[in-house]
Amino acid sequence: MGGEDCSFEDIYRGHSGMVYRLALRMLSRVEDAEEVTQQVFLAVHRSLKTFEGKASLKTWIYRIAVNCSLNLLKKRKNRFEVPWMEGFDPADTKSVTEQKIAAEEGQSKVADLLECLNEDQKVCILLRAQEGLTYEEIADVLHINVNTVRSRLSRARMTLIAQKKGLL
Amino acid sequence: MNCGQIKDILLTDFLDGRLSLESTKTVDEHLSGCLACRALLMSAQQVDAQIKSVPVIEQAPFHVWARIANKIAQPVFCWQDFLGWGGRSRFVYGSVMAGLIVILFVANPILSQRRMATADSDADIVMQLVYADEDSFFIEADLSGIDLGSIDYL
Numbered sequence: 001m002g003g004e005d006c007s008f009e010d011i012y013r014g015h016s017g018m019v020y021r022l023a024l025r026m027l028s029r030v031e032d033a034e035e036v037t038q039q040v041f042l043a044v045h046r047s048l049k050t051f052e053g054k055a056s057l058k059t060w061i062y063r064i065a066v067n068c069s070l071n072l073l074k075k076r077k078n079r080f081e082v083p084w085m086e087g088f089d090p091a092d093t094k095s096v097t098e099q100k101i102a103a104e105e106g107q108s109k110v111a112d113l114l115e116c117l118n119e120d121q122k123v124c125i126l127l128r129a130q131e132g133l134t135y136e137e138i139a140d141v142l143h144i145n146v147n148t149v150r151s152r153l154s155r156a157r158m159t160l161i162a163q164k165k166g167l168l
Numbered sequence: 169m170n171c172g173q174i175k176d177i178l179l180t181d182f183l184d185g186r187l188s189l190e191s192t193k194t195v196d197e198h199l200s201g202c203l204a205c206r207a208l209l210m211s212a213q214q215v216d217a218q219i220k221s222v223p224v225i226e227q228a229p230f231h232v233w234a235r236i237a238n239k240i241a242q243p244v245f246c247w248q249d250f251l252g253w254g255g256r257s258r259f260v261y262g263s264v265m266a267g268l269i270v271i272l273f274v275a276n277p278i279l280s281q282r283r284m285a286t287a288d289s290d291a292d293i294v295m296q297l298v299y300a301d302e303d304s305f306f307i308e309a310d311l312s313g314i315d316l317g318s319i320d321y322l
């Protein structure tokens with residue numbers, strides 16, 4: 001599916017769910033997931049004319065979504081590392097975060113579980129287990145080779161199993 | 169195949185269905201005789217199932233689209249758009265601008281020479297007028313300096 005073949009609104013309808021889901025899992029906050037979704041589709045709208053269809057539209061949008069999520073995650077981490085400068089308590093934010101996730105998904109356990117992974121592993125396992133992408137598609141999205149995808153998934157699952165045993 | 173070798177395959181290729189029929193058979197044979205590897209596989213399947221178990225979100229919340237549509241609808245001033253300076257037209261614009269610059273450089277000395285010549289002839293005409301009809305020229309000049317309020321004095 002090329003960028004020229006369908007309208008921007010069609011593209012949004014077909015892909016907003018996957019972007020929002022991924023961002024929500026990456027960032028654990030509804031507001032951040034909405035922010036990422038907005039950023040992603042504004043970027044898609046700007047670049048649609050130059051999208052050459054070398055990658056699939058889905059892969060391309062996932063790539064933008066991963067980049068935007070990681071950028072916002074980095075910004076948020078910086079924000080949390082100096083909370084006294086902005087005058088808020090990270091513990092407060094966490095309880096708000098948990099409430100939001102619980103309200104939105106009733107699945108805060110999953111968010112807790114994923115917290116033990118580093119960002120690379122988190123992206124890989126989400127693209128595989130949640131989004132159902134193949135190893136080749138994940139490699140394409142992240143610009144890495146399939147062996148790297150494989151080893152990240154192996155480590156992610158190993159860590160998650162250990163974490164789950166500790167949690168239960 | 170021992171447990172150490174099989175562990176990595178279980179957590180990736182086997183779980184994700186990437187093994188050939190023959191390799192799958194080999195792993196299955198190991199699993200049937202190894203409780204530890206069966207337990208590991210089961211744990212991995214549970215982890216994946218938990219991640220997959222999120223409620224299906226087919227669309228982002230509607231107000232996100234409303235915000236995006238609103239942003240897109242706002243005209244953003246951009247010089248590149250204003251000049252049509254993007255994509256394929258960039259080359260055309262570059263050529264046209266280069267041409268204009270060359271024309272200005274070549275034409276400038278010619279034009280300034282022509283301007284000097286024009287200036288000379290204008291001065292000549294003025295002088296001819298002054299000498300040919302000195303009175304009428306000065307009368308005209310005087311009248312032009314008088315405003316309506318002082319006409320009564322004349």
Ligand SMILES: [Zn+2]
Pocket residue numbers: 170171172174198202203204205206
């Ligand atoms: Zn074994």
